[in-house]
Amino acid sequence: MPDTLRLTLAVPDDGTREPLLADLADLGFDAFEEEPDALVAYAPAPRWDGPAREAVGALLRQRGLTAAAFREEVVPDQDWNARWEASLQPIEAGPFVVAPSWTEVPPDAGGATVLRIDPKMAFGTGYHETTRICLRLLADAVPEAGRVLDVGTGTGVLAIAALRLGAASAVGVDVDPWSVTNGRDNAALNGVADAFDVREGSVETVPETGFDLVIANIISSILDPLLPGLLERAPPSASAILSGLLASERDRFVDRLAGEGFDLVAEAAENEWWGGLWRRAEA
Ligand SMILES: C[S@@+](CC[C@H](N)C(=O)[O-])C[C@H]1O[C@@H](n2cnc3c(N)ncnc32)[C@H](O)[C@@H]1O
Missing domain, CATH: 3.40.50.150 (Vaccinia Virus protein VP39)
Known part of the structure; x- marks a missing residue:
């Protein structure tokens, strides 16, 4: 598996992330994580060549994000996908527990309706x-x-x-x-x-x-x-x-x-x- 590029964008969770995420997906980013103060996007590192980097730079500038608002790093090991999967844990919402298929549902889920949702x-x-x-x-x-x-x-x-x-x-x-x-x-x-x-x-x-x-x-x-x-x-x-x-x-x-x-x-x-x-x- 190729190395993975991890791009961390300091974008507030105010409704502007979703269109940005769609644009990044068009540019070849294929997994995303939402953090309170940042959107994290992943792409195979070999795809992060000159034209792709320029396209992302232009996209971020167009959205008013300066170089200081994002950080890029290459995750050298093969297993970022496993790490991403491990970061998704069951959560409770109303009468439901939403849990990826690879996680154990907490025993205290009680009478909750368990939804198995694998996000891809x-x-x-x-x-x-x-x-x-x-x-x-x-x-x-x-x-x-x-x-x-x-x-x-x-x-x-x-x-x-x-x-x-x-x-x-x-x-x-x-x-x-x-x-x-x-x-x-x-x-x-x-x-x-x-x-x-x-x-x-x-x-x-x-x-x-x-x-x-x-x-x-x-x-x-x-x-x-x-x-x-x-x-x-x-x-x-x-x-x-x-x-x-x-x-x-x-x-x-x-x-x-x-x-x-x-x-x-x-x-x-x-x-x-x-x-x-x-x-x-x-x-
Ligand atoms: C915020 S997500 C909601 C996903 C899910 N329903 C949930 O509640 O977690 C919005 C979804 O709307 C889709 N979407 C965006 N524009 C749309 C449109 N014009 N018609 C239908 N779906 C659209 C996006 O692809 C995305 O999957």
């Missing part, structure tokens, strides 16, 4: 606040035997959680092809492959309407234009969970959804992140 390249390990916010809100939102739509499904964690709580079926969509593969793999790991339909694309790949619960955990700049398509797939008395939003955006989203006939029925926050659970009024 996709977002949604449970390590991000917004994923945990959605998992907490899901506890009161999953319609028994209902149909769920999860836009920006990532690892599939939220749809899989809904299926494990009793939903009958879920459709997950994501524009990232890695997520589609990863979502399917994770569905199989959790024994819900037959009930989870994962599609590449966005809301336009969903001709169906009449979902009992629609979910999107996506930053507002991406969510804003998707919202009409998402909400029109949720009929009267259906629920909607939105996260990926900053606490400072709460009132704007509460007002906007009220205008569409959705009442806020629960909310959750962690650090600067916020998410809500809405119910659409009866017709």
Whole structure:
């Protein structure tokens, strides 16, 4: 295995990481870690040649990051992947424990629903606040035997959680092809492959309407234009969970959804992140 380049970027966790991560993936970075004050990206070191280095430099400058804001190092040993895997430990969120398949679930998990989620390249390990916010809100939102739509499904964690709580079926969509593969793999790991339909694309790949619960955990700049398509797939008395939003955006989203006939029925926050659970009024 080639040496691995580890790039540590001092980027705050304020919603700007996700598009940066997508750009870095396009440049050949193939694994990422989120730390409180930094985004860490890995690529095979041989790929870190002149043009790649220049492209990353240009990308960082374009985002206002100076040389002082990032550190590069070559990890010489073969086994960075094992180290990365070892860094992912089970975490609790609401009624769930989210655990990679290679970890032991803590004996004190008690009656928690264990979700086996192997992240590969996709977002949604449970390590991000917004994923945990959605998992907490899901506890009161999953319609028994209902149909769920999860836009920006990532690892599939939220749809899989809904299926494990009793939903009958879920459709997950994501524009990232890695997520589609990863979502399917994770569905199989959790024994819900037959009930989870994962599609590449966005809301336009969903001709169906009449979902009992629609979910999107996506930053507002991406969510804003998707919202009409998402909400029109949720009929009267259906629920909607939105996260990926900053606490400072709460009132704007509460007002906007009220205008569409959705009442806020629960909310959750962690650090600067916020998410809500809405119910659409009866017709
Ligand atoms: C913050 S992650 C959420 C992943 C997972 N649902 C979770 O809660 O952990 C957002 C996901 O939305 C996807 N995404 C970005 N733009 C999208 C779009 N226009 N339509 C559908 N998915 C999109 C990204 O690829 C990413 O997987």
